[in-house]
Amino acid sequence: MPKATFRIWRGDASGGKLHDYVTEVSEGMVVLDAVHQIQAEQANDLAVRWNCKAGKCGSCSAEINGMPRLMCMTRLSDLPLEEPVTIEPMRSFPSLRDLVTDVSWNFGVKKTIRPFGPRPADAPDGTWRIAEGDVDRVQEFRKCIECFLCQDVCHVLREHHLHEEFAGPRFFVYTAALEMHPLDTENRLGDLRGPQGIGYCNITKCCTKVCPESITITDNAIIPLKERVVDEFYDPIRRLLRGLRSG
Amino acid sequence: MIRTLQDHGIHRGIDVHMECTVLKLLTDDGRVVGAFGYDRERGRFRLFRARAVVLATGGIGRAYKITSNSWEYTGDGQALAYDAGADLIDMEFVQFHPTGMVWPPSVRGILVTEGVRGEGGVLRNKDGRRFMFDDIPDLYKNQTADNEEEGWRYTQGDRNARRPPELLTRDHVARCIVREVREGRGSPHGGVYLDISWIKARLPNGEEHIKKKLPSMYHQFKELAGIDITREAMEIGPTTHYIMGGIRVDGDSQMSTLPGLFAAGECAAGLHGANRLGGNSLSDLLVFGKRAGEHAAQFAKRQAPGKIDEAVLEATVRAALAPFERGAGGEGPYKVQHDLQDMMQELVGIVRNDAEMKRALEGLAALRRRTAQAGVAGNREYNPGWHTAMDLNNLLTCSEAVTRSALERKESRGGHFREDYPSKDPASGGLNIACRKGPDGEMQIRREPIPEMRAELKGIIEENG
Incomplete structure (x- = not known):
């Protein structure tokens, strides 16, 4: 059976380095299979987070040959195996150990987003009536598996470390799903403009490129939200009206 | 959700x-x-x-x-x-769910939803035969279509049609697949074919229909197996599910x-x-x-x-840390886990018998001895080898309970099939097999009558015919 070299980052918050492991590869293998094989045969304590192995749980995010990807959905046949395959943890989050990162910052951000606020029920039995077409728009956003690859690749977080001022693409998608829901009555535009810092996004579309669920993050979620923020706060006529009202 | x-x-x-x-x-x-x-x-x-x-x-x-x-x-x-x-x-x-992926090896076992058959997907052997029509249990004859046309109408929502035999109970479909494979009528990688692409012949926009109704299956096969299910049949086989x-x-x-x-x-x-x-x-x-x-x-x-009880906490900590004391020189936890999985698959799987399950009990005792010697390297921080070593005890307890209960039930019923007792035994139908930890730490197996259903529940069932 042919062999390939996997160059895996091992270490923790205090530092680490790449280690080479040579293992057998067979037809149909994905990167996560190779990592498991190395773990079972050569390095029992190699830390990797994973769960469904079918691209649905969003646990096995990593950087493979420098690209943020799910290890379970990256087939070895799509990689040049004559060179070592480099596998590193997501770099935008603190390292815990080896390929496992601390993504708890994301869960904290989610808590700050105003929850779904539906309008009063349309029928006496407590149910609503909505047109399928109206709710179709948010279905795409609900495909998100929270792998946080979009957060990993976003330069606002990765290069500029603005974790305190910027919610990141994942949470703009999440907010878009709420804002565009036909039943929702909550207004999140002030939060987007303020603490969630949507203005930092300069639409380089890196998040869209790495999304394993192919969500059109920039075009369908972030840009419409930016437009709503602009309409709300920067439209000159509205500004004038606001000024007149308050005067 | x-x-x-x-x-x-x-x-x-x-x-x-x-x-x-x-x-x-x-x-x-x-x-x-x-x-x-x-x-x-x-x-x-x-x-x-x-x-x-x-x-x-x-x-x-x-x-x-x-x-x-x-x-x-x-x-x-x-x-x-x-x-x-x-x-x-x-x-x-x-x-054992009848339809798991079988190829490539790394995805073996991943579920292929029943929805594929619900939408009109059919099972065929390598000769192209819809073998599920060949073996419809008497109990279900009245509720099951006896021709392809009626089965198709059922999947398209015709309430007067009976369901196709592909939608018989999971245990039965799984055993039929095992039979096809054992008798040499399987697909190249040891499964059978599940085909949804054929519905294009029935529906004008079949390809879009499949993608819309089964988006995650389309994606799963496309990404993991390089197969377009709107064009080709899937290769599937039974997988342990529930x-x-x-x-x-x-x-x-x-x-x-x-x-x-x-x-x-x-x-x-x-x-x-x-x-x-x-x-x-x-x-x-x-x-x-x-x-x-x-x-x-x-x-x-x-x-x-x-x-x-502090003493219990201390004993639990001691037991949990023992694999570190044995270190990398101890028994490899992954190796023990793989051996357990191989053995349960082979001896206490879809088709069971007395002799194989007795061998499994001996095997479990040996695996327990090896687990007690499991060792791991590294430290306690996110150490999957350590976690695996500790999980082994739970897997062994459950495997023993499955095996002992399956030995005790000398009949075939539901998900439990014994080739040495292939029929239902009415007397066993009124019994649960129960496992409890005895005072000596050994597993005790008891046969207990199923509690009688309350009158108001019986009433509801009767009302609904």
């Missing part, structure tokens, strides 16, 4: 201890008073004092080589409850036989009898998860805090 629940929970102020594994349920005076475990991130031990505990740990799929379950399905809840003194029942009833048995609970409160310990979802037993039907797991966990939570809360309010 998971995300909606999660979103709701976040704003209710619920604390979630992510990646935290429980090693021991703590008891005081015959009731549960807490749980003791560790966090994966740092390997720190954690004590949770609680007046009630609800187990929702899922199944035991990782006891088998081919499974649709993730690494977490190591029977933790069942083993914790058993070790604390609760009863397990129906452990012989393991469901255990009907588990922790014995009260049908109303979901409390186990150990006061203060509740269970819901797959780790609880009873609701699905010997065989679960498609879709019922989700309704089970929604309805009985809610009930378990409500009853646990009521129970907790009535209790005073219990006493934590």
Whole structure:
């Protein structure tokens, strides 16, 4: 059976380095299979987070040959195996150990987003009536598996470390799903403009490129939200009206 | 549904201890008073004092080589409850789902939803024959289509049509697939064909229809197997999917036989009898998860805090850290796990018999000895080798319960099929097989009559004909 070299980052918050492991590869293998094989045969304590192995749980995010990807959905046949395959943890989050990162910052951000606020029920039995077409728009956003690859690749977080001022693409998608829901009555535009810092996004579309669920993050979620923020706060006529009202 | 629940929970102020594994349920005076475990991130031990505990740990799929379950399905809840003194029942009833992926090897076992057959997908052997028409059990003859046309109409919503034989119970379809493969009529990689692409001949926009109705299956095969299911047939075979048995609970409160310990979802037993039907797991966990939570809360309010036995905590810590003392020179935990999976697959799988299961019991004893010698390298921080070494004990307890219960049930029923007793035995139909930890630490197996159904429930069943 042919062999390939996997160059895996091992270490923790205090530092680490790449280690080479040579293992057998067979037809149909994905990167996560190779990592498991190395773990079972050569390095029992190699830390990797994973769960469904079918691209649905969003646990096995990593950087493979420098690209943020799910290890379970990256087939070895799509990689040049004559060179070592480099596998590193997501770099935008603190390292815990080896390929496992601390993504708890994301869960904290989610808590700050105003929850779904539906309008009063349309029928006496407590149910609503909505047109399928109206709710179709948010279905795409609900495909998100929270792998946080979009957060990993976003330069606002990765290069500029603005974790305190910027919610990141994942949470703009999440907010878009709420804002565009036909039943929702909550207004999140002030939060987007303020603490969630949507203005930092300069639409380089890196998040869209790495999304394993192919969500059109920039075009369908972030840009419409930016437009709503602009309409709300920067439209000159509205500004004038606001000024007149308050005067 | 998971995300909606999660979103709701976040704003209710619920604390979630992510990646935290429980090693021991703590008891005081015959009731549960807490749980003791560790966090994966740092390997720190954690004590949770609680007046009630609800187990929702899922199944035991990782006891088998081919499974649709993730690494977490190591029977933790069942083993914790058993070790604390609760009863397990129906452990012989393991469901093998007929359609898991078989190729490539790395995805073997991943589930292919029943929805494919529900939308008109058909099973064929290598000769192109729809073999499910060849073996329709007498019990289901009246409800099953005897021709392809009627089966197709059923999948398209015709209420007067009978269902196609592909939608017979999972155990039966799984055994038919095993038979086709054993008799040399399987596909190149040891499965059979599941074809949804043929519906293009029936529906003008078939390709779009398949993508719309089965988006995740389209994606799964495209990404993992390089197969376009709108054009080609899938190769599928049985995969360990679900255990009907588990922790014995009260049908109303979901409390186990150990006061203060509740269970819901797959780790609880009873609701699905010997065989679960498609879709019922989700309704089970929604309805009985809610009930378990409500009853646990009521129970907790009535209790005073219990006493934590320090000696138990110390013993649990000692046992948990023992693999580090043996170090990398000890028995490799992954190797033991793989050997267990191979053995259960071969000896206590879809088709069982007395001799093989007795061999499995001997094998389990040997694996237990090896587990006691398991060693790991490294430290406690996010160390999967260590976690695997500890999970082994749970897998072994559950595997033993499955095997002993399956030996005890000398008939075939639901998910449990014995080639040495291939028919149903009416007398056994009134019995549950129960497992309990004896005073000597050995597993005791008992045959117990199924409790009689309450009159008002009987009434409901009669009303609905």
